[in-house]
Amino acid sequence: MNIYLQLFSSFAKIGAFTIGGGYAMIPLIQREVVERKKWLDKEEFLDVLAISQSAPGILIINISIFIGEKMRGVKGSIVSALGSALPSFIMILVIAYFFENYKDNEIVARIFQGIRPAVVALIAVPLITLSKSANLNIYTSFIPIITVLLIVLLGISPIWIILSGALLGLFHFYFTRR
Amino acid sequence: MDYPLRSTPRPFSLLLYPTMIYLNLFITFFKIGLFTFGGGYAMISLIQTEIVVNKQWIDAATFTDIVAISQMTPGPIGINSATYVGYTVTGNVWGSALATFAVCLPSFIIILLIALLYKQFKQNRWFNAALKGIKPVVVGLIASAAILLVTPDNFVDWKSWALFGGAFVATWWGKKSPITIIIVAGLLGLLLY
Numbered sequence: 197m198n199i200y201l202q203l204f205s206s207f208a209k210i211g212a213f214t215i216g217g218g219y220a221m222i223p224l225i226q227r228e229v230v231e232r233k234k235w236l237d238k239e240e241f242l243d244v245l246a247i248s249q250s251a252p253g254i255l256i257i258n259i260s261i262f263i264g265e266k267m268r269g270v271k272g273s274i275v276s277a278l279g280s281a282l283p284s285f286i287m288i289l290v291i292a293y294f295f296e297n298y299k300d301n302e303i304v305a306r307i308f309q310g311i312r313p314a315v316v317a318l319i320a321v322p323l324i325t326l327s328k329s330a331n332l333n334i335y336t337s338f339i340p341i342i343t344v345l346l347i348v349l350l351g352i353s354p355i356w357i358i359l360s361g362a363l364l365g366l367f368h369f370y371f372t373r374r
Numbered sequence: 375m376d377y378p379l380r381s382t383p384r385p386f387s388l389l390l391y392p393t394m395i396y397l398n399l400f401i402t403f404f405k406i407g408l409f410t411f412g413g414g415y416a417m418i419s420l421i422q423t424e425i426v427v428n429k430q431w432i433d434a435a436t437f438t439d440i441v442a443i444s445q446m447t448p449g450p451i452g453i454n455s456a457t458y459v460g461y462t463v464t465g466n467v468w469g470s471a472l473a474t475f476a477v478c479l480p481s482f483i484i485i486l487l488i489a490l491l492y493k494q495f496k497q498n499r500w501f502n503a504a505l506k507g508i509k510p511v512v513v514g515l516i517a518s519a520a521i522l523l524v525t526p527d528n529f530v531d532w533k534s535w536a537l538f539g540g541a542f543v544a545t546w547w548g549k550k551s552p553i554t555i556i557i558v559a560g561l562l563g564l565l566l567y
Contacts, residue, residue, distance in 0.1 A: 215448050250411075250502075252481070284448055292458045313535065314556060317539075318441075339510035368507065369506075
């Protein structure tokens with residue numbers, strides 16, 4: 197099979213079958229790309245993963261762009277990214293079309309009335325694991341608190357806070373490096 | 375469809391010119407793609423502040439529904455919300471395509487650059503230092519996303535809070551998957567309301 201077609205179908209398969217996105221996708225990608233297709237060895241995959249995680253954007257899109265580029269340059273990266281985005285794009289488009297017409301339906305409204313608070317809980321739970329992995333101490337735990345105050349009370353865009361966080365990290369490194 | 379404006383009119387706002395909605399959509403999702411560090415939940419908070427709070431293209435309740443739908447369908451939440459919001463804001467497929475393209479574009483530019491400078495990037499201590507500063511901010515971003523979604527539309531009565539508590543416990547201690555949580559919460563919603 198044509199390599200572009202292979203890249204497209206491999207990533208489309210991953211995009212179509214991982215619910216929830218993000219970290220749930222990693223084992224699937226590894227099985228497909230390292231074990232089945234043998235496009236990368238395990239070490240290269242871990243490198244790709246590390247860099248894709250630290251770069252901004254959507255993890256699976258970053259990974260597919262990276263692997264596509266390694267295989268066939270820019271063209272390969274476009275085909276791979278398209279493959280991983282297309283299944284959810286089509287599915288959401290269909291859902292959006294129907295949901296926009298049916299969300300005022302009484303039964304749908306009741307179902308979503310129950311779902312909404314649960315979604316807020318789903319967003320709140322990862323906070324616990326995340327604050328552990330961010331290695332917060334007495335000094336750095338002020339950063340998330342200030343972030344919340346700036347966003348919730350003052351309506352400041354997260355973009356500015358992310359940039360300030362990056363600058364703070366750079367200053368800290370500059371003054372403590374020797 | 376008409377385009378919701380901010381409460382205080384801004385004469386130079388792109389939103390005043392309907393044809394400019396596409397440009398505005400593109401810029402907004404490009405920013406979201408460029409500044410999302412730390413995965414899907416961090417992206418939720420960015421999308422929310424840009425689209426619900428700033429641009430007011432959709433309300434908090436609709437945004438919560440989009441997150442729920444994203445959690446139940448395959449694919450990354452960034453793609454799902456770009457597609458959905460692009461559709462609701464413009465009312466057509468092109469809005470979806472544009473928003474989805476825009477949210478992926480920064481990844482292309484950055485990953486292709488990194489692929490070029492692969493070796494230098496891998497052990498760049500300055501870049502890692504900047505990331506270290508971003509990490510605690512991401513914790514705050516996700517906390518804000520959760521707080522900003524506690525609206526009167528999402529939490530109508532004590533039953534909403536009971537559902538919130540139940541979902542929290544089931545996810546954290548019960549290790550239940552988001553899909554299970556959403557399906558059960560939906561069924562309970564049908565029974566309770």
